[in-house]
Amino acid sequence: MVVDFLQTLINGLSAGAAYALLGVGFTLMFGVMRRLNLSYGATLMFGGYLGALLAAKAGHLLPSGALALLAAVVTVAGAIVAGLYVERLCFAPLRGRSGVAAMVSSFAVWMQIEQLAGLLLPLHTNPYPAPFDLAPMNIAGLTLRPEHLLTIVVAALAALLLHRLLTRSRFGLALRTLSDSEAAAQAVGIDARRVTLVAFLLASALGGVGAWLVLASNQQVTPMFGMWSTAKGLVAMMLGGLGSIPGAVVGGLLLGLVEAFGQALFGPQVRELIAYGMLFLVLVVRPGGLYGRAGFDLDLAARERL
Amino acid sequence: MSDFLIGLISNIGMISFVALSAYLLLISGSISFGQQAYFGIGAYAAGVATALWDWPLAVGLGFGGLLGGLGGGLVGWLTRRLHGIYFAIATLAFAEFIRVALELWRYQRMVDGELVGPDGPNGFNGIRRAFEDGWDPQAFMILICTLLAATLLALMLLERNRAGVAVRGTGADPLLARLLGVDVARLRVCVATAAGTIAGLGGGLYAHLNTYIEPRLFDVMLGVHALAYGLIGGLGTALGPLIGVLVDIGILESSRLFHGWRMVVFGGLVALLLIWRPRGLLDETTVHRLQALVFSARRRA
Numbered sequence: 001m002v003v004d005f006l007q008t009l010i011n012g013l014s015a016g017a018a019y020a021l022l023g024v025g026f027t028l029m030f031g032v033m034r035r036l037n038l039s040y041g042a043t044l045m046f047g048g049y050l051g052a053l054l055a056a057k058a059g060h061l062l063p064s065g066a067l068a069l070l071a072a073v074v075t076v077a078g079a080i081v082a083g084l085y086v087e088r089l090c091f092a093p094l095r096g097r098s099g100v101a102a103m104v105s106s107f108a109v110w111m112q113i114e115q116l117a118g119l120l121l122p123l124h125t126n127p128y129p130a131p132f133d134l135a136p137m138n139i140a141g142l143t144l145r146p147e148h149l150l151t152i153v154v155a156a157l158a159a160l161l162l163h164r165l166l167t168r169s170r171f172g173l174a175l176r177t178l179s180d181s182e183a184a185a186q187a188v189g190i191d192a193r194r195v196t197l198v199a200f201l202l203a204s205a206l207g208g209v210g211a212w213l214v215l216a217s218n219q220q221v222t223p224m225f226g227m228w229s230t231a232k233g234l235v236a237m238m239l240g241g242l243g244s245i246p247g248a249v250v251g252g253l254l255l256g257l258v259e260a261f262g263q264a265l266f267g268p269q270v271r272e273l274i275a276y277g278m279l280f281l282v283l284v285v286r287p288g289g290l291y292g293r294a295g296f297d298l299d300l301a302a303r304e305r306l
Numbered sequence: 307m308s309d310f311l312i313g314l315i316s317n318i319g320m321i322s323f324v325a326l327s328a329y330l331l332l333i334s335g336s337i338s339f340g341q342q343a344y345f346g347i348g349a350y351a352a353g354v355a356t357a358l359w360d361w362p363l364a365v366g367l368g369f370g371g372l373l374g375g376l377g378g379g380l381v382g383w384l385t386r387r388l389h390g391i392y393f394a395i396a397t398l399a400f401a402e403f404i405r406v407a408l409e410l411w412r413y414q415r416m417v418d419g420e421l422v423g424p425d426g427p428n429g430f431n432g433i434r435r436a437f438e439d440g441w442d443p444q445a446f447m448i449l450i451c452t453l454l455a456a457t458l459l460a461l462m463l464l465e466r467n468r469a470g471v472a473v474r475g476t477g478a479d480p481l482l483a484r485l486l487g488v489d490v491a492r493l494r495v496c497v498a499t500a501a502g503t504i505a506g507l508g509g510g511l512y513a514h515l516n517t518y519i520e521p522r523l524f525d526v527m528l529g530v531h532a533l534a535y536g537l538i539g540g541l542g543t544a545l546g547p548l549i550g551v552l553v554d555i556g557i558l559e560s561s562r563l564f565h566g567w568r569m570v571v572f573g574g575l576v577a578l579l580l581i582w583r584p585r586g587l588l589d590e591t592t593v594h595r596l597q598a599l600v601f602s603a604r605r606r607a
Contacts, residue, residue: 100337100537105581108573112577269409270410273410279396283385283399284385
């Protein structure tokens with residue numbers, strides 16, 4: 001009983017660690033633009049497809065360790081390049097103008113990216129290189145997959161690095177200022193366009209790392225990964241309260257745990273149902289997020305219209 | 307008329323219902339990623355009503371619209387205080403909830419020696435009421451177009467009276483609309499109900515034309531396409547979403563010209579168009595100018 005509980009806890013935390021990275025990526029982009037980048041998941045899927053393409057073309061030439069590392073680099077780089085394209089085409093030209101148009105335009109680019117990925121590799125399940133060739137460890141009845149440990153460690157490291165970057169660097173200060181108030185950022189001479197672009201690429205890199213962790217433990221990539229990661233990232237971001245980076249981390253972990261326990265109690269089919277039901281309920285009952293800002297003001301949020 | 311053309315026009319007509327549903331919310335200032343849910347609810351409800359309960363086609367279609375409207379109204383009421391991104395994500399969450407719930411829903415019964423009804427992820431087949439009642443594809447196409455024309459007319463009449471002004475006013479500035487005496491929360495629930503009804507009606511038609519539906523058809527892709535159609539065609543008039551559907555399904559999907567590259571071309575076109583005209587081809591300003599032109603020409607005559 002206790003073992004089952006601990007096992008579910010570990011599964012949930014490792015899934016949640018990846019969700020947290022996706023949620024933080026969404027939050028970073030939202031903070032500097034006040035816009036949703038719907039094609040975020042698609043850019044990550046594109047990175048994953050490049051990783052799978054590498055494995056398909058050069059998999060037999062490289063030792064598996066080098067291949068796994070190279071796939072990680074290619075995935076993150078692919079996500080960054082795709083993210084750059086999205087920012088330049090959808091968000092930079094529409095900055096300060098229609099938010100709906102930017103969101104729909106990012107969705108249009110999603111379709112582009114998906115079809116481009118389909119020209120590289122078939123749009124169904126493609127093998128993705130695994131990080132190691134280790135068997136799951138058994139400790140006191142618990143099954144520990146090395147990929148799960150890797151996910152937790154890498155995600156924690158990424159979060160720590162991001163925290164240092166945001167709190168200890170001039171760029172971090174500029175980013176936080178811009179997220180708090182665009183007018184204040186303008187008054188002190190912050191180049192909003194440049195900070196937005198860099199924050200966007202940073203979010204793509206974080207998402208690329210998250211995507212690599214998920215794909216490497218699944219050892220496969222499908223076009224569904226675009227929708228999947230968009231959904232998970234959005235839920236993680238909203239559960240913790242829109243705009244808060246610690247909130248997104250908590251939201252991601254919470255989502256992972258709720259899904260894992262939901263699956264353990266009611267079976268795999270109910271897993272997704274719980275995640276979406278929880279998101280809807282939180283938005284209706286506590287729009288500021290579970291973890292959320294204390295004095296959340298809906299009227300103020302209304303004025304922040306898209 | 308060739309079968310291909312009949313199928314194409316029917317398709318354009320049905321998708322236009324979801325596009326109009328998303329458009330109605332857009333002009334009231336709400337972005338919904340979830341109108342596909344009411345399309346799906348309408349499709350399943352109408353299908354169950356005619357295929358399993360043996361209701362007449364018209365009553366079944368009405369039932370689809372009714373349940374779509376009830377769903378839209380319920381979500382609209384629950385989210386009446388949410389704006390912008392909060393509303394958008396709440397509708398997305400609800401729609402995905404419905405889609406996953408439909409994948410779990412099994413309700414089958416023997417009809418004429420065949421198991422008919424929703425069967426989770428395997429879909430729902432055997433919705434043959436329309437063709438058993440003697441509707442051929444061409445007649446059904448005319449039915450779709452008639453209902454679509456009626457919906458369009460209703461929306462255009464709405465925009466000519468006070469309620470329409472209140473809807474557009476709320477879309478432009480909810481705070482100002484409230485100061486001018488519009489009950490914004492109530493108006494948003496009404497708009498969400500009407501939008502749900504339109505989508506539900508379209509869903510019922512979809513189920514009866516294709517005789518087979520599955521939960522996967524009602525995923526976010528459909529909902530965001532519906533939004534995109536309004537934004538391509540323009541938010542100034544209810545004809546805007548129709549233009550969007552025509553451009554996507556009528557030109558790009560049906561022509562083999564961009565085979566293999568269709569999404570790349572369409573996606574790029576939409577992104578560029580939205581930089582140039584963020585509120586679509588026929589946006590409010592253009593529509594007002596056109597109206598002024600027509601008005602002054604008429605006065606001169």
